[in-house]
Amino acid sequence: MSEENVKQLIGKVFNDIATGIETGGFSNKVKVGITLLGSEHGIENIVKGAELASKRNNSYEVVLIGPKVETELRVVEANDEDEQHKKMEELLDSKEIDAAVTMHYNFPIGVSTVGRVVTPGVGKEMFIATTTGTSSPHRVEAMVKNGLSGIITAKAMGIENPSIGILNVDGARQVERALKELNENGYDINFSESMREDGGSVMRGNDLLTGTPDVMITDSLTGNLLMKIFSSFNTGGSYEALGFGYGPGVGDGYKRNILILSRASGIPVVANAIEYGADLAKGNILNVNKAEHKKAKNAKYDEILKGLTKEKNKSEASEEEVKAPKKEIVTGSISGIDIMELEDAVKELWKNGIYAESGMGCTGPIVMVNEEKLSKSIEVLAKSGYTTQESDHC
Structure with a gap:
């Protein structure tokens, strides 16, 4: 067992002992902490919500983190938002609480x-x-x-x-x-x-x-x-x-x-x-x-x-000057193409000798081609990653 896990286990044991002394018994209930500071509706709003949660379901225990307030719930004291977040993290990392609810918390990217x-x-x-x-x-x-x-x-x-x-x-x-x-x-x-x-x-x-x-x-x-x-x-x-x-x-x-x-x-x-x-x-x-x-x-x-995230090739391709083939009647439509890639998809067909136009169809953006070249067009776009072979068309 790692040193970190040992510390977490010790923290949980001491917390359970403290709870047992305070309540006269030991509890295996899930414990949820909630921070009190930061609400636009005030601390009382959070306390009342916490008390409501505690009363309507006795399968978990609610722990308040913030300034001392009049309540039957346990309070872990903290005097400002930074301190209450530090306390919250300590309680989580030591396994003294199993979940925490808070406001305006900065998660890492990812x-x-x-x-x-x-x-x-x-x-x-x-x-x-x-x-x-x-x-x-x-x-x-x-x-x-x-x-x-x-x-x-x-x-x-x-x-x-x-x-x-x-x-x-x-x-x-x-x-x-x-x-x-x-x-x-x-x-x-x-x-x-x-x-x-x-x-x-x-x-x-x-x-x-x-x-x-x-x-x-x-x-x-x-x-x-x-x-x-x-x-x-x-x-x-x-x-x-x-x-x-x-x-x-x-x-x-x-x-x-x-x-x-x-x-x-x-x-x-x-x-x-x-x-x-x-x-x-x-x-x-x-x-x-x-x-x-x-x-x-x-x-x-x-x-x-x-x-x-590898967009370089498509970006370069979109910047190429690609001339449209001879204009044709376009009654066949292909959906399933993202709006951000629509014009690139049209140019991809042009590069393959297929006349195409962009438009908006029954399910969103579409590429329109001659009906006789529909299957070939889907094949080209699927190969280039703009759609799939089984893509629906309107």
Whole structure:
């Protein structure tokens, strides 16, 4: 056993002894800490949320971290936000608490949070991956990582085979191709189908409202906006009343179960976030994180991510002066191409002697070609990495 593990074990033992002396007995309950300072609604808002969580579920213990307050809950004293975060980290690292909920916390690059909302269409819960933090400075790579983080979180919450959908934002089609490649390499991914008639795993706004997938993949900025809308659409925006908060920070090798709340989170969301943290601790999210990353890496996850950031060749190709072939009637359309790559895809067909135009079709961006050259065009674009051989066309 390493020195670090010994220290953590000793810390937990002393904490259990202290708890036993204080309460007259020893508890194996999951312990969730929550910091008190930083809320726009004041300390009382957080305390009431913590007390609500403690009263409605006795399967976990809530520990407050911050200034001393009048409450029956245990308080670990800290006088400012920096101090309370240091205390929180110490409690986590010593295993005195199993999860922590806080506000305005800086995660390292590579870690971002998976939010949990109740969708207004049918009242279904859905995870939004991700909502704060930065998985990668590269947009598409970040969204692929967000997808894995969403799957990890859903599995830790007891969903054995979570369905995933990719929100129709810039980069969605590239993310879809990367995840399908990961799936083909042996990392099983359960792709959801849009509720819209044309289906597909790229989700529309309707799918957000009905919670079509268990996990909705998007970039963190969009995810953050969605969390705010879902949480406060019926309160005018200043008070987040619905949902479970912005969720746990997840990333390769990350070893702390820390969940994020908005400073605008109200009492119900505070209580839900604490319960979310407790459930993730019970589901061993840190172990799930480690195991799922290992399985993904065995399916060439790292190689796929590296391929996403190698844009030099495509950038150079897009800058080449490519002349269009003789114009033809274009009634055949190919979807599944990301908006950011649309014009490059058209030029790729031109280079191969196929006249093409860009447009907007029933499922988003499309490349239009002569109907007789549709199969050949799909083959060219698939070979160049712009779409897949089985790509749907409108």
